[in-house]
Amino acid sequence: MFDQIAGRYDLLNRLMSMGIDQSWRRKTVTAMELPPNARVLDLATGTGDLALMIARRHPDARVVGSDPSKRMLEVGIEKVKRIGLTGRVELQEGDAQALPFDDDSFDGCCIAFGIRNVPDRDAALAEMARVTKPGGRVAILELSEPHVGLLSPVARFHVRQVVPLLGGMLSGSREYRYLQKSIAAFPPADEFAEQMRVAGLNVLDIKSFTFGACTLFVGEPWEAS
Numbered sequence: 001m002f003d004q005i006a007g008r009y010d011l012l013n014r015l016m017s018m019g020i021d022q023s024w025r026r027k028t029v030t031a032m033e034l035p036p037n038a039r040v041l042d043l044a045t046g047t048g049d050l051a052l053m054i055a056r057r058h059p060d061a062r063v064v065g066s067d068p069s070k071r072m073l074e075v076g077i078e079k080v081k082r083i084g085l086t087g088r089v090e091l092q093e094g095d096a097q098a099l100p101f102d103d104d105s106f107d108g109c110c111i112a113f114g115i116r117n118v119p120d121r122d123a124a125l126a127e128m129a130r131v132t133k134p135g136g137r138v139a140i141l142e143l144s145e146p147h148v149g150l151l152s153p154v155a156r157f158h159v160r161q162v163v164p165l166l167g168g169m170l171s172g173s174r175e176y177r178y179l180q181k182s183i184a185a186f187p188p189a190d191e192f193a194e195q196m197r198v199a200g201l202n203v204l205d206i207k208s209f210t211f212g213a214c215t216l217f218v219g220e221p222w223e224a225s
């Protein structure tokens with residue numbers, strides 16, 4: 001599905017979130033509290049926006065971005081080359097449910113707008129806990145139905161009506177219907193936090209952004225406590 005929309009994915013993200021998606025990613029990078037010379041894993045990296053942001057904000061970090069969509073990765077690899085970060089950002093094909101990395105091999109692990117798409121979320125969360133070093137942060141950014149504040153009905157209308165319509169028109173694809181449905185189907189924050197705990201992560205923080213349209217979950221592997 002993501003192969004079909006890869007060419008316009010970045011543009012659609014910026015338009016439909018009115019540019020706010022990048023500020024959510026910035027908050028995710030900050031929440032990871034990366035140490036110097038960090039090795040970081042960005043799952044469901046897509047076109048690499050979060051991986052690139054990590055590398056730019058941490059000039060000594062090396063980032064591996066992993067995603068099963070070849071087309072999304074191709075767009076991402078072009079961006080990495082254009083920005084001149086080939087030496088520090090490596091994008092590769094991979095599935096979050098079964099990672100080809102050793103235990104405790106990353107100082108931080110993140111996934112933005114991706115965990116919703118993974119069929120076996122428990123497996124992906126357990127993999128994130130497994131490959132992250134004790135004391136390292138696991139950051140999960142995900143869209144949610146806006147229910148916070150007086151203006152949340154307006155934001156809900158945007159997510160339910162405007163996003164599928166605009167996304168369909170601009171991408172020429174019906175996949176943006178799926179986006180709205182998958183957001184509505186994502187579990188409430190407390191339920192997802194419980195899923196994280198069961199998978200081996202201590203939940204350190206849960207932050208809600210923009211009337212609840214986006215939630216950031218921050219955890220660390222159990223071993224740290």
Ligand SMILES: C[S@@+](CC[C@H](N)C(=O)[O-])C[C@H]1O[C@@H](n2cnc3c(N)ncnc32)[C@H](O)[C@@H]1O
Pocket residue numbers: 002043044045046047048049050066067068069072094095096097111112113114117118119
């Ligand atoms: C909405 S995009 C998010 C891309 C990027 N993280 C961002 O911040 O824009 C969701 C991504 O999840 C990926 N995805 C789908 N199934 C996956 C899986 N099982 N494991 C890892 N990534 C997956 C898709 O290929 C797609 O690139």
